[in-house]
Every structure is written in C-alpha cells, then in structure tokens.
Amino acid sequence: MKSNNTFAFKKDQYRDVRGGHSRFLKITCEGCGAFLGIYQKDGxxxxxxxxxxxxHTSHIQVGKEASCPDCKRVIGTKIQYKKENRPAIRLYVDAVAKAIISANEANKHRI
Ligand SMILES: [Zn+2]
Structure with a gap:
C-alpha cells in the first residue's frame, strides 16, 4: 500500500515564477546543531x-525575530516580503546549516 503521508512539494504561482524546480532542505542550527525544520526551496x-x-515542518520560534528553540540563538528577522506580500524569515549569515534531502528523508522528520 502506498503511504499517503509522504511529503509533497507545494505547487503554486510562487514556485512557477522561480522556474518550477524545488528541493527539500533540512535546516539545522549553525550554533548548536538542533534540527529546525524542513524547508521547500523553490528555484x-x-x-x-x-x-x-x-x-513543511518547523521548530523555529518565530516572533519579531526567529530563533533556535534549543540554544535561543537568533537566526533571522521576521519580514513581509513586499514583492509577493508573503511572510518570511530573513536569515542572518551563517545562522543555519542546510542539506538537500529526499522527500523520503523529509518524511522522517514529520511532526
Ligand atoms: Zn541552536
């Protein structure tokens, strides 16, 4: 039987304008190594x-700033990306580590 809880890419106009190519990134804290979330990078x-x-999955604490739930390190600032009127976290340089992972791998981090 096919699992119905596998991660799937969100497909919408945001993805289309970036060329329609996406991958899953495993995001970890650069400071303490804690798992922060699974992110879909478009383009x-x-x-x-x-x-x-x-x-798709996130442990990041988001207020005015975004921070690691474990070491409390601030990883970025909450912004409204004006061009698309879309809430986002603007990341500080070297705040997080990222690794490209498969949908299967992403699914293991489901919460
Ligand atoms: Zn941390």
Whole structure:
C-alpha cells in the first residue's frame, strides 16, 4: 500500500515564477546543531530568506525575530516580503546549516 503521508512539494504561482524546480532542505542550527525544520526551496540561488508557507515542518520560534528553540540563538528577522506580500524569515549569515534531502528523508522528520 502506498503511504499517503509522504511529503509533497507545494505547487503554486510562487514556485512557477522561480522556474518550477524545488528541493527539500533540512535546516539545522549553525550554533548548536538542533534540527529546525524542513524547508521547500523553490528555484536556484542561495537561501537568503525562508517563506513561512514553505516550512513543511518547523521548530523555529518565530516572533519579531526567529530563533533556535534549543540554544535561543537568533537566526533571522521576521519580514513581509513586499514583492509577493508573503511572510518570511530573513536569515542572518551563517545562522543555519542546510542539506538537500529526499522527500523520503523529509518524511522522517514529520511532526
Ligand atoms: Zn541552536
């Protein structure tokens, strides 16, 4: 029987304007190594901001700032990305580590 709880990419206009190519990133805290979440990165380029709607799983504490729940290190600032009127976390340099993972791997981190 096919599992119906596998992670699937969100497909919408945001993904389309970035070329329709996505991957899952496992996000960890650069300070303490804690698992922070699974993020869907659409399109090419560096990860400078994380859109809230693309966090499939998240332990990140988000207020005005975003921080690691374990070591409390601030990883970024909550912003409204004006071009798309879309809430996001603007990441500080070297705040998080990211690794590309498969949908199967992403599914193991489901909460
Ligand atoms: Zn941490």
């Amino acid at each position: 090419p380029g560096h990860l400078r901001r994380m859109y809230i709607d693309r966090l």
